[in-house]
Amino acid sequence: MTASTEVRPVPARRRPPERNVLENENLGTRLRHLRYRFSPQQLFAELFEKRWMEPAIPLAILVGVIVFFSIAAPGFATTANLLSSATELAEISLVCLGMAVVMISGGIDLSVGSMFGLCNIVVLLLITVVGVPVVPAILLTIVVGAVLGSVNGSIVAYLKARPFLTTLVTLIIFRGVLNLLDLHYSAQTAMVFLMDPVWDWFSTGKVAGIPFSFVTLLVVLVAGHLLLSRSRFGWHVTAVGASRRAARHAGIRVERVLLLGYVISGALCALAGVFYAARLGSASARVGEGMELSVLTAVILGGISLSGGKGTVWRAFIGAATISLLGKGLLLMDVGGEVLQTALAVVLIIAVGLDTKWGKNRGKAIQKTYVNPTLVEYGTPPDVRPGSGTRYEINDRLSDAEEIGLGEVEGPEDVILDDQGRIYCGTRQGWILRFSGEDYRDREIFARIGGHPLGLAFDSAGDLIVCVGGMGLYAVSPDGKHRKLSDETNRTWTRLRDDSRLRLPDDLDIAPDGKIYFSEATNRFEMADWVLDGIEGRPNGRLLCYDPATGKTRTAVPDLVFPNGVCCSHDGESVLIAQTWLCRILRYWHSGPKKGRLEVFMDNFPGYVDNINRGSGGAYWIAICGMRSPAYDLAMRMPKFRRRMMKRIPRDEWLYPSMNHGCVVRVSERGEVLDTYWDPGGKKHSTITSMREHDGYLYIGGLENNRIGRIKVREVPAAAAGEARRTRHASVS
Known part of the structure; x- marks a missing residue:
């Protein structure tokens, strides 16, 4: 057999991935294996899957705007212009962030321009007329903005009013207040000169050469990201925006979430106004006029949904940067205001259209490219x-097995x-069952874990250690209470x-030193799609080690092709x-002179091997959950065929590995x-995934079975009948 992974000494600190065994192959075969091993398709699929790829279209448009004006507009790419643009960008971005929070919660705020202009004049009046110190x-002023929000x-x-109409009315009201203040205090706010270090810092201050306003924006962006993506309030904002009814049924205080969203919007508008x-150093009734349209355009351009429940602060910033730099570039090119508005409208239409297409088809693109078959060659x-x-000749020794827990x-x-x-x-319902008595x-029901319990092993303290699909490594105490040991690794x-x-x-399985070695069959596919890993055939799994002394899990052997059964050797x-x-x-x-x-250990089985367990007399038991077929062996040598199969025919018509036979193999320590x-035919025990020898009997389990089988083990010496009981090594803390 030409195996698809290389076997060699692995350094203790960092073990390289398995590779195809090519020592005896010619250069053409080596290149063929490497061609399928390293595929750009997998890179693209994993790249598209990342959440930060959602704003790919808005980000591409922003980059396009920067590149275009760097070439077409004289002075656009100069340091002075970039610093000036950063200052102006900070102000509009803060307003956009406030609008984004409101829109993610399912609302809209058309009064942001009026709040911005009103807070702009308020801070100047507080300093010049009222005599309040700058800080x-x-x-x-920020408090005033929060009150307006x-x-x-x-x-x-x-009051359950519609956000659009409500903020349209308050836009008019806030603008009216601004006009009154400007009418009475225009002389005091027309030109303000202050000799105050804090005020100078807000106007011309720099941190490492970067305007203080832009540094403040970055701080707000990071804080906003943490608030929306890492805090309970942020999760509630998204939930309310997605469905108020569902959020209310989940116990979320919808009204408070909506209120706080508008308060944040008002406070950010006030900060931008400052x-x-x-x-x-001046204020007028025209400040902020029409800003709500630019802000709304920027937020939508960034990809934040008008229907709520979708968006991030970074997407709002991308939209704000695009609008701000577009206006700056057109201004440097001596383009009039009417052309600017037209350009904004055209960019918005193109961006929204492309982003909608991207959002609809991104999932399809991932689905069609994520499973990326590779070359696997078997022997006869x-x-x-x-x-x-x-040695593998078919017999019927399991046909008369006793049936335990039938149905x-x-x-x-x-x-x-x-x-x-x-x-x-374990069972599909997420239970661990216990059978006893005559x-x-x-x-x-011994324990209710939730996920599907897969591998089982007892430790020295009597706790049942369980691999739970989709959840992690768990321990169940003798009284049936479970606790999580690990759900992550390095x-x-x-x-x-x-x-x-x-x-x-x-x-x-548990080693003599108490460490738990367990397999992760695949880290690319969820439990419901584990069979797709077989179609792909790539080294997506790994052997992990959990150390009870430290409570940490590390990767012992990376990049294994669907590692399934794990069994510590008799010598430990x-x-x-x-x-x-x-x-x-x-x-x-993992220890000894060959560490x-x-x-x-063994190669070229007639079927797909599953769990392994120690047996009496120094032997091992191996479950074969399915049989190889000439058609699938051939398909594994044809990655392009499997790729076309997935693209052209429905999933329920794909060629899958045969998982409909039942077989248990007993082998020696030397692999004989x-x-x-x-x-x-698997009439009673199809898809056998495990077996356990105990006091001369073999107990059989299967992923698709509705029973546990029991059969007398043939030719087991009486002195060795009890050797196969699980060796208890160390307790799990």
């Missing part, structure tokens, strides 16, 4: 036909027995995707790892096949 005047929020949230007043499978005389269990992927001889197994007739920083979260923990120095799609078993030495070495147990 208190700035703080009072609370007026909008109170009417919308508690920077504007400090920069120009062993002959399993009756009368073939091979009372769904999908017992793994089975295990305790010291009292009671049977434990002929195991007594059934009880991230691979050289990868685009964050692989720190555990997606499909599968099987586990190595771990056996079943690679389902490669039909082989690896041995990883750090990864090598092949000693015995096999078959259920031809």
